[in-house]
Amino acid sequence: MPAVVLIGAQWGDEGKGKITDYLAEKAEYVVRYQGGNNAGHTVKVDEQEFKLHLIPSGILYPGKTCIIGNGVVVDPAVLLEELSYLAARNIDTSGLRISANAHLIMPYHKRLDAVEEDRRGEHKIGTTKRGIGPAYMDKASRSGIRMISLLDGAEFKEKLAQNLEEKNYLLERVYEAEGFDLEAVYAEYMGYAERISHLITDTSLLINEAILAKRDVLFEGAQGTLLDVDHGTYPFVTSSHPTAGGACMGAGVGPTRIDQVIGVCKAYTTRVGEGPFPTELDDEMGEEIRKSGAEFGTTTGRPRRCGWFDAVILRYAARVNGLSSVALTKLDVLDNLDTVKICTGYKYQGETITEFPHSLKYLSQCQPIYEELPGWKQDTSSARTFDQLPDNAKNYVRRLEELTGVKASIVAIGPKRDQTIPVIDIF
Numbered sequence: 001m002p003a004v005v006l007i008g009a010q011w012g013d014e015g016k017g018k019i020t021d022y023l024a025e026k027a028e029y030v031v032r033y034q035g036g037n038n039a040g041h042t043v044k045v046d047e048q049e050f051k052l053h054l055i056p057s058g059i060l061y062p063g064k065t066c067i068i069g070n071g072v073v074v075d076p077a078v079l080l081e082e083l084s085y086l087a088a089r090n091i092d093t094s095g096l097r098i099s100a101n102a103h104l105i106m107p108y109h110k111r112l113d114a115v116e117e118d119r120r121g122e123h124k125i126g127t128t129k130r131g132i133g134p135a136y137m138d139k140a141s142r143s144g145i146r147m148i149s150l151l152d153g154a155e156f157k158e159k160l161a162q163n164l165e166e167k168n169y170l171l172e173r174v175y176e177a178e179g180f181d182l183e184a185v186y187a188e189y190m191g192y193a194e195r196i197s198h199l200i201t202d203t204s205l206l207i208n209e210a211i212l213a214k215r216d217v218l219f220e221g222a223q224g225t226l227l228d229v230d231h232g233t234y235p236f237v238t239s240s241h242p243t244a245g246g247a248c249m250g251a252g253v254g255p256t257r258i259d260q261v262i263g264v265c266k267a268y269t270t271r272v273g274e275g276p277f278p279t280e281l282d283d284e285m286g287e288e289i290r291k292s293g294a295e296f297g298t299t300t301g302r303p304r305r306c307g308w309f310d311a312v313i314l315r316y317a318a319r320v321n322g323l324s325s326v327a328l329t330k331l332d333v334l335d336n337l338d339t340v341k342i343c344t345g346y347k348y349q350g351e352t353i354t355e356f357p358h359s360l361k362y363l364s365q366c367q368p369i370y371e372e373l374p375g376w377k378q379d380t381s382s383a384r385t386f387d388q389l390p391d392n393a394k395n396y397v398r399r400l401e402e403l404t405g406v407k408a409s410i411v412a413i414g415p416k417r418d419q420t421i422p423v424i425d426i427f
């Protein structure tokens with residue numbers, strides 16, 4: 001009865017929503033542990049498509065307990081919107097619980113996110129402007145407002161007043177933007193409190209009790225390894241810990257309780273926002289992958305930058321997350337290609353590098369070294385077992401395993417639930 005952490009092994013958008021949905025059929029608890037509504041998960045159930053940003057994708061199955069952990073930053077307006085969206089589509093959301101320690105995204109966080117990005121000019125990060133960074137900044141500086149404060153109006157108002165004093169000064173005097181009115185924000189958030197207070201609880205206790213009772217628990221990461229504030233391509237990262245260790249911190253469980261870590265990665269690489277990307281394809285091939293992979297952001301609609309699979313990144317993800325296996329997604333996107341390339345290492349100033357460089361400057365000067373494999377030129381989307389894949393597709397997967405040192409436990413060949421090939425049992 002395992003506790004499994006599912007993380008993004010690249011720059012996010014690896015298809016974690018689909019794999020979570022697949023595994024959530026068996027798991028009883030699904031837990032989000034970091035990030036906020038900067039994430040976007042698209043899940044296809046029969047002919048219906050669901051787009052979720054905050055609520056764990058496990059909610060699409062009846063009877064699951066879905067948890068927003070303490071490490072998540074929650075915009076209550078988005079949460080309520082998502083609850084209404086699900087209710088309108090007859091999805092039962094009664095299993096949702098939110099950590100009392102999760103921090104709230106406030107209206108000033110969103111405005112600060114926008115004005116700070118503008119100020120950065122050519123050094124912009126390319127944030128989603130959802131207020132994520134400023135909310136985590138307040139958490140770290142110990143001035144943030146947590147879910148638990150929504151349960152006590154007087155306490156909430158006092159914290160809000162303290163915050164507004166500083167944020168309005170910053171917005172109005174430094175950024176020459178509009179500030180916020182205490183009573184208006186207070187009234188808005190008390191309105192949210194009325195509708196979500198009953199969901200707020202000690203989720204660490206809930207999760208640990210579930211693990212002790214040998215229930216299957218799935219921790220669903222958002223974003224990806226290279227967007228981790230410590231292990232990613234800093235400063236072009238998000239402000240939380242999408243890596244596996246983040247699950248412990250962001251859910252309140254100890255590392256000894258985790259049984260497996262699955263890294264979700266695409267059969268190629270994508271990235272949104274700014275920052276170096278060694279295998280980026282700035283040509284027709286990149287355009288073809290973007291088109292056939294529908295590589296446009298779920299949250300912002302931005303076109304994603306596309307490139308070949310980078311085994312250096314995957315080896316790095318295997319190291320910092322302690323990957324037990326990999327879930328390889330979107331293999332079908334490569335179906336029509338004559339040949340497929342895999343980056344096996346980088347050239348840096350004439351030297352061959354096989355480990356992901358820790359310096360961004362260094363990374364931006366790395367040239368990919370490619371190995372070229374024959375394509376399979378066959379539709380894989382109806383394969384249901386690994387053996388049903390064309391030989392060249394199998395060879396591609398096996399070569400990725402060799403180069404990264406991690407076995408594939410799942411291969412996905414389309415957006416639908418049944419377009420998922422189990423290779424190794426997880427639950």
Ligand code: IMP
Pocket residue numbers: 011012013038039040125126127128129130132133222223227236237238239272273274
């Ligand atoms: P933030 O998380 O909005 O602060 O954005 C910081 C960086 O992370 C930007 O480069 C974003 O494009 C990127 N990012 C944030 N969330 C996601 C995601 O879910 N998928 C891919 N990139 C993301």
